[in-house]
Amino acid sequence: MTVEREVNLKPFNTFGLPATARSLVRIRETADVRRVLDDPELGRAPKFVLGGGSNLVLTQDIAAVVLKIEIPGLRLVEERANAWVIEAGAGVPWHEVVRWSVEQGYPGLENLALIPGTAGAAPVQNIGAYGLEAQDRLESVEVVDLVTGRVAHLPASVCRFGYRDSVFKQTGFGGLAGKSVITRVRFALPKPWKPVLGYLELERKMSETGITAPTAQQIFDWICAIRRAKLPDPAVIGNAGSFFKNPVVTPEQCRDIIGRDPAVVHYLMPDGQIKLAAGWMIDACGWKGKAVGGAAVYERQALVLVNRGEARGAEVLTLARAIQESVYGRFGIRLEPEPVLL
Known part of the structure; x- marks a missing residue:
């Protein structure tokens, strides 16, 4: 220590x-x-x-x-008939977990390539991209109680996962926010492996390359290329990735919004609700490239706020709140930030 x-x-x-x-x-x-x-x-x-x-x-x-x-470590814990179970120390960079698992021949996380952060943060935020979320692969988490110091192993079934949410972010009854720390994470990667496709950008990659049955490594490479093309590298331009959650609405709410703007980008979810593209709405309100002090909306992706140099947290919050008010005024939707605002 x-x-x-x-x-x-x-x-x-x-x-x-x-x-x-x-x-x-x-x-x-x-x-x-x-x-x-x-x-x-x-x-x-x-x-x-x-x-x-x-x-x-x-x-x-x-x-x-x-x-x-900063807990390190990556290993195969168990190979079952239906899955590979891998374990990562909570301090391992998330992209390293994905890269290592694919290279070792344990596919299943490739759609989550290049998401910043650590392995321990993946279940907290229930990170997701291109049709896959952490909850789809999570087996269990090792946590330490911040009062008693006791170590527990929680199965995915008790983690109360939601869209960019989990029991580790929740403060109400049974919530673990501020009460525990994740130290290790295990993922069960299903056998036989099946690619998660269907997103437009992945379909474009298949069309461009002529590859209709991509391997996990090819999907990993495609996801990296797609993300690098539209998202800023935090090592070059400070940012926290997608700043706002894509709002989820009822079909009735979606029809009302489409009535205001027929071009609004939206996706039908398995449960019948509709996910709206927050980045599209922010762009439609004219925010792309706009700035408050050192904080700005990224020119290539309106969902990302960036630090143009010496931004302070107050400037980021001012910009974010102005965007929220603008989107609410036009679409009647209150955008919810993804990052923790401290």
Whole structure:
């Protein structure tokens, strides 16, 4: 367990926003969490869990003890007749989990390639892209209770997954937000493997290449190319990925919105509800490329807010709220931010 004081968090959040942590503890193994809880000073203080900082907007300094999750490790736990079960330490970069699993011959996560963040954050946010979500592959998570220090293994069935949501984000009855920290994650990758296709951009790739039955490696490569073409690299331009959730509405609400603008992009979901394209709505309101101070809407993708240099968290929030009001005024839809606003 390594404890640091007065730590600048700018390098630890992909938006590159300035903030200071009074105390930061690097968690490199599960036992480190218990060591923090047993510490006379750190144990009594509030805790804030920090992974890759890719889903975070910092607007102030952090008085709570920051637990910087850096637990390593990737391994095949078990091979069953119907699945490969792999385990990742919570601090492993998510894209590394996907790349490693595909290269090792354990396909099933390739549609989630190049999503920023860590393995431990994947179930928290229930990350998803191109027809796949973390919940579709999650087997279980290892968590440590931040009060008792007890280690538990939670199956996916109790994680209360929703669209970009899970029990780890929820604060109500039974919610684990602020009460536990994820230290390891297991995924069951189904056998036989079947590609998850159907998205327009993947269909275009199949048409361009003439490949109608792509391998997992080919899908991985396609997803990486698609994301790099339209999304900024956080190492070059600070950002937190998609800033707003795609709103989900009833068919009746969708008909009302289509009545206002027939061109609105929407998708039918398996449960009969309709998912609206938040990026399209933001673009339709004329926000692409607009800025507030150092914070701006990315020129190539209106769903992404970026740091043009020395942006501060307050500027990001001001821009986000202006976008919300604009979209609500035109479409009657209140966009919900994806990142944690702290």
